[in-house]
Amino acid sequence: MNYLELKGLSARITRQNHPLLRNVSLAVAPGEVRGLVGESGAGKSMIGKAVLGILPKAVELTGGEILLGGEDLQRLSERDRRHRIGQTCALIPQDPLTALNPSRRIAPQITDRLVDILGWDRARAVARAEELLDEVRIQDPARVMRAYPHELSGGMRQRILIASAFAAEPKLIVADEPTTALDVTVQKQILKLIRDMQTRHGTALLFVTHDLGVVSKVCNRLSVLYGGMVVEDNDVPGFFAGPRHAYSRALLAATPKYTDPGASLTPVPDQVIAEVRAEIDAYDRGVAHV
Template identity: 45%
Template structure:
């Protein structure tokens, strides 16, 4: 049994009595110790689906179908108290912008120790000792002194290290990292991703890495789910998707980021148009208005999800010229 199993999950937003799907019938699993990347542009449903796993959906959102099973337990059947026992203890989350996630009025030590005391029930002295150990593990030097400092004393990269320490506080089985490097420069991005990969490997922790950039997960993910318009449009082993993408959207994402194995004189190819608006009805495949290979059936009939791809004409099996 996988650690996390999501089946036919749909999440809708309600506005003036009308429900609009933001996540539409997605299914995937995460094995113990595995790193899975959820990739796609803003609005593709990556974060919403993960917030559903955490039980942190906004009031206007609700799960309308499907199941979420974690370690054999149905998370959607739990009440708020039951989810609080899972959240932090067994599933932790690292958010995109640590400055807005950390409380500026509380010391770093107080925020790490709060998670330790709440989830592990340790004494104040033991919680402090574990907080020091966690800061050292995530690469924060002079941890004893740094516990007394506040978020504004830390750089962006160091604040993200603190967020990782908080996520690790109760030694969870799964960490969800939602765009954990977006606010950081390229060098610090690599450091944070290397750190998360090492820690998850050392602890045997599963990781869901949410990102809009296929390029940064090439060396970190075991498997990749590519999302567009609230659906998973392609899934597979990371090395297979990078070597031979089958969905035109995946191909577009790869062509829009620089690669070390390509001639620098080759220009990047941005995906034309804008991401699908969930409040706009699109017949057929939701990607067809931006797809260079779209044909008549693409504009009329949603493609089935078969063989790891939702496309009427997967690129690997149908050689064609862009239209």
């Protein structure tokens, strides 16, 4: 059974009546990693925010369902929805420096989740936090727990966010480009760490990224987005063997090849962009006439 299911999810900017998500449907099973790929503005992060109930105030859902464990979040009261998401979901954000509170030590930024969500006492939460820091391969967890975020490297801060995300044993984690702010060497370590932790805990993972190379290493399935619409849903081996949609094929062809340094980049052809925009325009016209 899938833990997360999106069925025809649509969203718009309220005042401008501008669509941001168009009929998005996808699923993530326990222990599965679903990649969301596409260029900037495609709607990848917006999907994650919709699932977590943290859409900007100017954005509203206009249709569809968000099911967690078979339960439709849209049918719950705001209080029950927040409780359900808080109990079962977590986020690994993009920028570890801004995601951590600079005025607080590391310890409470992990233990508060255990105390508030699981109802643990503070001593038990501190012990578990140290275990988690050890699990994400941070040396001397007790010392790091006493540190402030600015005293740690970017890689260590991201490891702390990963530990915090897994702290309350969530059923679903949204990872929103979690390696963007890191250098290449640290990126590789963090990706392996996320995959190892996800496999060990059996967590469903929604992974937002621009990088198809990351998808090939981390994900089981992927959804390719353009203009807030899923243009391809495929398993990862099938996608890299032969994408089904013209835009997906162009996106894969545009990916730099590390085996050929210095080669010219291949942009997505204008004709392909025109074709996928025509698909979106046709969908919008159909919605407008309903």
